[in-house]
Amino acid sequence: MLEARSLTCVREERTLFSDLSLTVAPGELVQVAGPNGVGKTSLLRLLAGLSRPYGGEVCWQGDNIEQQRDDYHQDLLYLGHQAGIKHELTAFENLAFFRRMHHARSTANLWEILATVGLAGLEDQPAGQLSAGQKRRVALARLWLGGPRLWILDEPFTAIDKHGVRVLEQLLLAHTDAGGMVLITTHQDLSLCAGRVRTLQLTPYQEEPA
Numbered sequence: 001m002l003e004a005r006s007l008t009c010v011r012e013e014r015t016l017f018s019d020l021s022l023t024v025a026p027g028e029l030v031q032v033a034g035p036n037g038v039g040k041t042s043l044l045r046l047l048a049g050l051s052r053p054y055g056g057e058v059c060w061q062g063d064n065i066e067q068q069r070d071d072y073h074q075d076l077l078y079l080g081h082q083a084g085i086k087h088e089l090t091a092f093e094n095l096a097f098f099r100r101m102h103h104a105r106s107t108a109n110l111w112e113i114l115a116t117v118g119l120a121g122l123e124d125q126p127a128g129q130l131s132a133g134q135k136r137r138v139a140l141a142r143l144w145l146g147g148p149r150l151w152i153l154d155e156p157f158t159a160i161d162k163h164g165v166r167v168l169e170q171l172l173l174a175h176t177d178a179g180g181m182v183l184i185t186t187h188q189d190l191s192l193c194a195g196r197v198r199t200l201q202l203t204p205y206q207e208e209p210a
C-alpha cells in the first residue's frame with residue numbers, strides 16, 4: 001500500500017498543500033483532480049520520490065520510501081509529462097530499451113504491445129518522426145510490459161485520441177483487477193473507469209487566519 005502521511009509541499013515559498021494524507025491500496029484507482037497549478041504534479045513527484053516533502057512522509061508497505069529507494073523503484077512505474085522516449089531510436093527500440101532498463105523479467109511480446117497501442121506499421125520509425133500522440137503511445141507502451149505494482153501516471157492521456165483513451169482505461173481496470181494500484185492525474189473524464197475511481201480533489205491552499 002502507498003501512504004502519504006501529512007504531506008506539506010512548498011514551492012518558491014508558496015504552500016501548495018499542507019497536512020495532506022492519502023492511501024492507495026491494492027486494487028485501487030485514485031485520481032488526483034483539481035485546477036491547473038493547484039499542485040497535482042508536485043504531489044505525484046513527491047509520491048514517486050522525485051522530490052522531497054517540506055513536511056510529512058511517503059510510505060510504501062509501511063516504511064518511508066527514503067529508507068528503501070531501490071525496492072520502491074522496483075515496484076513503481078512513474079510516467080511524467082515528458083514522454084521520456086529517445087527520438088533517435090525507433091518505437092520498437094524504445095520499448096526494448098525500457099524493458100532492458102526497468103522490466104528485465106518481462107517476457108511480453110513487444111510487437112504485440114506496439115500493435116495494441118496503435119503503432120502497428122510504425123515500429124521501425126524513429127520516434128522523433130512520430131506525431132505527438134504517437135510518441136505518447138510509445139511511452140505508454142511500457143505499461144503493457146508488466147512488473148511494477150504501483151503506477152503513478154501524470155496526464156497519461158495528453159495527445160491521445162478517444163480510442164487510445166479507451167484502450168488505456170481498459171488496461172488500468174485490468175491492472176487494478178489484478179491487485180495493482182494506480183494513481184493518476186488527468187483532465188479527461190474516465191468514463192470506462194467511472195465507478196471504480198476514487199477522487200482526491202485538490203483545492204487552492206488557503207492560509208490559516210492568524
Ligand SMILES: Nc1ncnc2c1ncn2[C@@H]1O[C@H](COP(=O)(O)OP(=O)(O)OP(=O)(O)O)[C@@H](O)[C@H]1O
Pocket residue numbers: 011012016034035036037038039040041042043
Ligand atoms: N520547478 C518549479 N519551481 C517553482 N515552482 C514550480 C515549479 N514547478 C511548478 N511550480 C509551481 O507549483 C505550482 C503547482 O504546479 P503543478 O505542476 O504541481 O500543478 P498541477 O496541478 O499539476 O497543474 P496542471 O493541471 O497545469 O498540470 C504552480 O503554481 C507552479 O507554478
